Amino acid sequence: MSDPVLYVIATPIGNLGDLSERAIRVLSQVDLIAAEDTRHSGRLMAHFNIKVPMISVHDHNESQRIELILKHLAQGHSIALVSDAGTPLISDPGYILVRSVREAGYQVSPVPGCCAFIAALSASGLPSDRFMFYGFLPAKRASRLRTLNQWADETSTLIFYESTHRILDSLEDMIAVFGASREAVVARELTKTFETIKLDSLASLLTWMQQDSNQQKGEFVVIVRGAPPRIDEEELDKKTLDILALLATELPPKKAAALTSAISGANKKRLYQYLLDK
Structure with missing residues (x-):
């Protein structure tokens, strides 16, 4: 035996x-x-x-x-x-x-x-090198918002499960916490007849689902792009920050970051993100 x-x-x-x-x-x-x-x-x-x-x-x-x-x-x-x-x-x-x-x-x-969330992540088009899986969010809005706020600055891709009855409410709360423009994916009815995987901003995904009741039915995986990494002022020297601040008063953020990068040698993306964070 x-x-x-x-x-x-x-x-x-x-x-x-x-x-x-x-x-x-x-x-x-x-x-x-x-x-x-x-x-x-x-x-x-x-x-x-x-x-x-x-x-x-x-x-x-x-x-x-x-x-x-x-x-x-x-x-x-x-x-x-x-x-x-x-x-x-x-x-x-x-x-x-x-x-x-x-x-x-x-x-x-x-x-x-x-595994539903792994299947969704593999086809999402969002970063998959680092991710955080939460599962089902709390049913009550106050608890759900508290939970989402704990993840507001998380830079890893975020993955949640959601039900038919709460999918719209959860997307609204994600917009409130992460912002309307944060990129996300709604994956619905994976491997089934009406499988849908849609990539867009949170605001656009909510509008799309509100306009089509069929897309509100089924079992959902919601994947949200992580927050952009914050740039600490201490990572940039004062001279570079002074140049950036001066140029930013006259130029759009992207141009100010690009010109400061050319002058100081600092990373252009880091400079641009610093301006957005400020």
């Missing part, structure tokens, strides 16, 4: 063709499938003719299921953990279970695949 393993298996977020061959094989060979919603996952298993017993593990019973799952592992059984869609634990239950299984000394092995 092989050693028992808890497999954390990513499932499709829409297109069933995205379930990997390895995931199908593991799901077919485990002794038990722990699913966020057995009815939802049951349809997926039926599609692939997977006939393995299932139990539910969701937000409301995760702690209570740990003892049962540890008992199965102690008996040498391997278990697959799946969520309704995408990678388990990513804005979904499972953390408490995985932590408990590890602390009990059993192996936890990922079977990677779909």
